[in-house]
Amino acid sequence: MAKKSKREYVWLECSECNARNYRTEVSVAEGAPKLELKKFCKAERKRTVHKLRRK
Numbered sequence: 463m464a465k466k467s468k469r470e471y472v473w474l475e476c477s478e479c480n481a482r483n484y485r486t487e488v489s490v491a492e493g494a495p496k497l498e499l500k501k502f503c504k505a506e507r508k509r510t511v512h513k514l515r516r517k
């Protein structure tokens with residue numbers, strides 16, 4: 463009945479200036495994944511660590 467994979471929209475938030483630069487979809491079937499990604503921060507114009515932030 464229930465779907466195997468539940469997906470949720472999350473924000474990728476810059477850990478340095480807290481700008482929410484990206485929005486993505488993740489699977490939350492087995493708890494929320496704690497992801498840290500190196501992404502380009504538009505506000506700072508450099509690559510920084512972005513963390514997943516659920517709404």
Ligand SMILES: [Zn+2]
Pocket residue numbers: 476477478479480481503504505506510
């Ligand atoms: Zn930033």
